[in-house]
Amino acid sequence: MFNLFSLSWRNIWRHRGRSLLTAGAVGLAVFFTLFYLSFLGAMENSIYNNLTASVGHLQVRVEGYREKREFRDLLIPGVAQVEARLAAQTQAQWVVALEVPALVAGETRSRGVLLIGDRRPAALREAFAKQYLAEGQLPEADDLEGIALGASLARALRLKLGDPVYVYAPGTEGRGAGAYRLVGLLRFPEAAQEARSAYLSLAAAQELAAPGGATRIELHFPFTRYSQDAQLAVVQPQLAASLGPGLSVESWREASPAIAQIFALLTPLVLIFAAIFFGLAGLLVVNTIYLGLLERTRELGVMVALGAGPAQVARMVVLESLLLCSSGAVVGGALGLLTIAALSGGFSLEALYGPVGSEFGLPSVVYLSLRAWDIPITLGFALATGLLAAWWPARVAARLEPVEAMRFTA
């Protein structure tokens, strides 16, 4: 037995070809929107993870460090107390680093570098090595001899693994100079970074430049998705308050404002494109629904004559539009989800943008993944398209005069 719902459903399929085309357009819009949103989600996650793996989620430094020129002024006072606070207040792991402007020399050549002595928890150390170590190994935590250099820096200095490396750090509070052995070569996506990177253990750097000193503490939270980044908004000010006025707590956003800005733009951009897709599909829906009304003018006239009120007629039209859009959305959505599931195991983008992409932190393999709001947002678009497309035809239908409609023969 029928109800107005199934009446609308049957009415849609009176013109199979036209309705299929229209539903197909809505389905396509749903498909592409889901696909782009999941692609965007994947890009966000991997850019975020790459970025935070290398700079941390939060960084503790001396307040106003950007303006400070003296090495001494950059040292964090009371590193041990700061670490005690971090242990009490966060579930993050952290890297303690001492950054020293220094001169690195081989037997024949020398270069200015930013020497970094760091101490990383095992997991972060492993991740760092996996990502950047090209040859050899990283200096061990208590290693006072080993040094790792950017591969291009080592090449420029004519150094190979095992060679002695001389480091001068004048104007600091430690020994100011030291001889090390090249144990590892590092490769970074950015050429400039590779050309001026030199890594010691924290202990070795402290001995060289500042006993017990550190200039930067890098916090790594156990996040795997960009959506978790929202938690920083709570943690960051809490930490800043507890560490007091001499220290600043910055997030990766302040460290990489350009990327932060791109993140803020990506989703709105995709949504604007989605709105355009759905707008075009919506025009087809209006056309289909309106033509359907015109063809059925007499029939609608009979319905109104039999007592269907304006609201009932309008509801029928809206229902037709919604059914048309949602049948497209169901098919497009199902295909979209299947595609995303099929590609969630990762697919390579190298072919698309080549090796250059990794310089900008673009991932070479993308794992499509949907974010919590992606499906509701997409379905919301389909629903809104159905409603907006029905608005005008529904008004026309609600104003139908039965006597005139029944005289209408076309």
Place this chain on the structure above:
Amino acid sequence: MQPLLQTKQLTKVYRVDAIETPALRGVNLEIYPGEFTALAGPSGSGKSTLLYLMGGLDKPTAGEVWLGGQRIDGLSKAQLAQLRLWQVGFVFQAYNLIPVLTALENAAFVLELRGEPREVREAKALEALQVLGMQDYAHRRPNQLSGGQQQRVAVARALAARPKIILADEPTANLDSKTGLALIEHMRSLNREQGITFVFSTHDPRLLERVDRIVRLEDGQIAA
């Protein structure tokens, strides 16, 4: 006895692009409960117009329409829709049925609009189809029915809703005369057996022999 339906000085002037066509010119008509009335008259005499005004499908230019003691000519569009839904049954000339619905669903259509529960409307619609001998065709779509069968379904639809009155505008116009006659016979027996009041228009003189009351229209007026 109170008339079931009454028109007083009913006047309708159609106005299209500043051209005025007087369709009804002061019609006074009374229809009593249980009557079986035919509206006769040449083409353009105003039969359809009169039926439309009596059923609240359109508003008169002047004059009054009373249905069951209620004056209906001044009602709003929405009120008229309610009135038609609950009190008036219609059968039109042709293409009366909704093509995507089966005979049974068509017969239940008005009940569906009223929001009656499914079992109730199904039972009533089936009963009405039975009365018109259409129960075997209940699950056919209109395009699988003959013209006469379609009109019987249209009458069943009106019947299933139990209106005060059924107005039929040339229900036989698209039927051959034998089928047309059979349809009128069906209506006639509903009128006799269930006391349903019918007003229908026709210009087939042979049908007029089956009717107790004939109202002749000429030029928008009731002819003497």
